[in-house]
Amino acid sequence: MKPEQPSMIPPPQHIKVAVDNCIFTVQDGHLHVLLIQVKKKPFVGMWALPGGLVADGEILDDAAARILEEETGVSDVYLEQLYTFGSLDRDPSGRVVSVAYLSLINGAAVTLRPFPKYTAVRWWKYAALPDLVYDHKGIAAYAKKRLAWKLEYTNVAWSLLPPQFTLSDLQQAYEAVLGRDLDKRNFRKKILSLGLLKPVGEKTDRGAHRPPMLYSFTTRKPKIVQVL
Amino acid sequence: MKPEQPSMIPPPQHIKVAVDNCIFTVQDGHLHVLLIQVKKKPFVGMWALPGGLVADGEILDDAAARILEEETGVSDVYLEQLYTFGSLDRDPSGRVVSVAYLSLINGAAVTLRPFPKYTAVRWWKYAALPDLVYDHKGIAAYAKKRLAWKLEYTNVAWSLLPPQFTLSDLQQAYEAVLGRDLDKRNFRKKILSLGLLKPVGEKTDRGAHRPPMLYSFTTRKPKIVQVL
DNA sequence: CCAAAAGTGTTAACGCTACACCCATGT
DNA sequence: ACATGGGTGTAGCGTTAACACTTTTGG
Numbered sequence: 001m002k003p004e005q006p007s008m009i010p011p012p013q014h015i016k017v018a019v020d021n022c023i024f025t026v027q028d029g030h031l032h033v034l035l036i037q038v039k040k041k042p043f044v045g046m047w048a049l050p051g052g053l054v055a056d057g058e059i060l061d062d063a064a065a066r067i068l069e070e071e072t073g074v075s076d077v078y079l080e081q082l083y084t085f086g087s088l089d090r091d092p093s094g095r096v097v098s099v100a101y102l103s104l105i106n107g108a109a110v111t112l113r114p115f116p117k118y119t120a121v122r123w124w125k126y127a128a129l130p131d132l133v134y135d136h137k138g139i140a141a142y143a144k145k146r147l148a149w150k151l152e153y154t155n156v157a158w159s160l161l162p163p164q165f166t167l168s169d170l171q172q173a174y175e176a177v178l179g180r181d182l183d184k185r186n187f188r189k190k191i192l193s194l195g196l197l198k199p200v201g202e203k204t205d206r207g208a209h210r211p212p213m214l215y216s217f218t219t220r221k222p223k224i225v226q227v228l
Numbered sequence: 229m230k231p232e233q234p235s236m237i238p239p240p241q242h243i244k245v246a247v248d249n250c251i252f253t254v255q256d257g258h259l260h261v262l263l264i265q266v267k268k269k270p271f272v273g274m275w276a277l278p279g280g281l282v283a284d285g286e287i288l289d290d291a292a293a294r295i296l297e298e299e300t301g302v303s304d305v306y307l308e309q310l311y312t313f314g315s316l317d318r319d320p321s322g323r324v325v326s327v328a329y330l331s332l333i334n335g336a337a338v339t340l341r342p343f344p345k346y347t348a349v350r351w352w353k354y355a356a357l358p359d360l361v362y363d364h365k366g367i368a369a370y371a372k373k374r375l376a377w378k379l380e381y382t383n384v385a386w387s388l389l390p391p392q393f394t395l396s397d398l399q400q401a402y403e404a405v406l407g408r409d410l411d412k413r414n415f416r417k418k419i420l421s422l423g424l425l426k427p428v429g430e431k432t433d434r435g436a437h438r439p440p441m442l443y444s445f446t447t448r449k450p451k452i453v454q455v456l
Numbered sequence: 457c458c459a460a461a462a463g464t465g466t467t468a469a470c471g472c473t474a475c476a477c478c479c480a481t482g483t
Numbered sequence: 484a485c486a487t488g489g490g491t492g493t494a495g496c497g498t499t500a501a502c503a504c505t506t507t508t509g510g
Contacts, residue, residue, distance in 0.1 A: 210507035
């Protein structure tokens with residue numbers, strides 16, 4: 001923050017600043033993470049979280065949003081800074097400090113873009129991630145912990161779901177992230193008592209059984225609430 | 229993270245990486261923050277959180293610890309990364325991304341070192357901070373919120389207290405940070421039921437009243453526990 | 457009529473909150 | 484003896500956790 005160093009002539013700094021984005025979604029009852037396959041020199045063929053250097057005139061949040069948009073075409077989604085990783089040997093090409101972000105999107109609504117920079121871009125089940133470059137496995141683990149916390153204590157679940165959804169969809173998303181089963185009656189009682197949801201007044205056709213009610217969130221702004 | 233940019237020749241980056249440290253302690257029932265008074269060019273005489281550039285071969289945690297040690301002579305204390313601030317105009321001397329840290333120390337045991345880099349170094353009551361440079365006021369506010377959360381949900385309180393202390397000392401620290409009064413009986417019941425404390429089996433002389441029992445923490449390693 | 461998911465209440469255990477008095481010491 | 488902070492228990496209330504059957508639809 002202060003430009004001066006113990007020695008009065010500050011030695012030039014050779015540290016680059018990057019952003020890595022851990023993008024989560026829930027698909028068919030499982031938590032998924034978006035990974036890219038590296039095309040360039042030292043790690044050809046390995047998988048990594050999408051990321052990149054921060055531009056000189058770019059704030060950190062914008063850099064994270066840009067990377068998300070490059071891969072998914074999605075903008076205006078939930079994005080939260082997680083932690084900054086600064087170990088010396090993370091990147092063999094030089095010292096890089098990386099600011100990790102967490103993104104949540106409704107995977108059903110996204111079509112991934114093949115991006116020339118990478119060999120491939122795809123969703124992976126969190127439970128079955130491949131080996132990742134650098135410390136990305138650790139970043140993903142940290143992101144998942146934070147996400148679980150967020151679901152229990154805030155209303156962010158809206159960012160994992162489409163505008164309209166059933167209570168079973170919502171419960172399924174919770175179970176996928178928390179990794180445990182929830183009691184149906186207690187879950188519904190609690191979540192409805194918080195006033196976060198409003199019934200849409202419609203039903204859906206989901207096959208050979210009683211059609212479920214649809215709900216939507218009353219607000220899509222982040223809010224601290226004890227959910228579970 | 230990945231060195232490449234959309235354009236194949238990555239433009240050189242002109243971003244510096246710094247660390248700012250919000251150092252808390254509790255003294256005579258009030259939460260205090262350590263501030264330094266700036267000596268150099270653009271902000272002469274203003275107060276700021278202690279901070280400085282990260283050295284090329286230095287990891288972030290070490291940079292934060294170094295800054296703490298320079299001001300207080302204290303090492304081996306609780307230190308936690310808070311958040312990374314990256315707005316464009318924080319520092320008029322150029323683009324600086326600052327990683328904020330939170331430190332907790334037992335203030336009674338510390339004698340501050342006058343440091344040549346700064347005009348002054350002293351504790352300020354959190355409730356009566358002066359104006360601070362850049363966005364430091366916001367950083368301090370964020371740090372205090374995090375600290376309050378930490379006291380409610382972990383055993384970090386040990387880092388604000390000496391090795392031996394009374395339950396009243398502990399309660400006072402909680403009240404100073406949380407900014408509200410706690411019921412004496414409920415507090416004692418709860419904190420003792422968690423098994424975080426062990427009685428030392430001694431009493432102290434604290435003036436004209438019944439001498440209190442001394443306690444110490446069973447462990448001084450961070451641990452998640454619902455305290456309140 | 458069968459299969460499949462949706463929807464719905466009650467009870468018991470637990471934890472939290474509120475609250476007032478006696479104790480040990482120094483002066 | 485009195486002033487000062489240290490120390491202790493209980494009852495009411497709300498929240499959470501456990502638990503099984505009926506409903507609505509499509510095939």
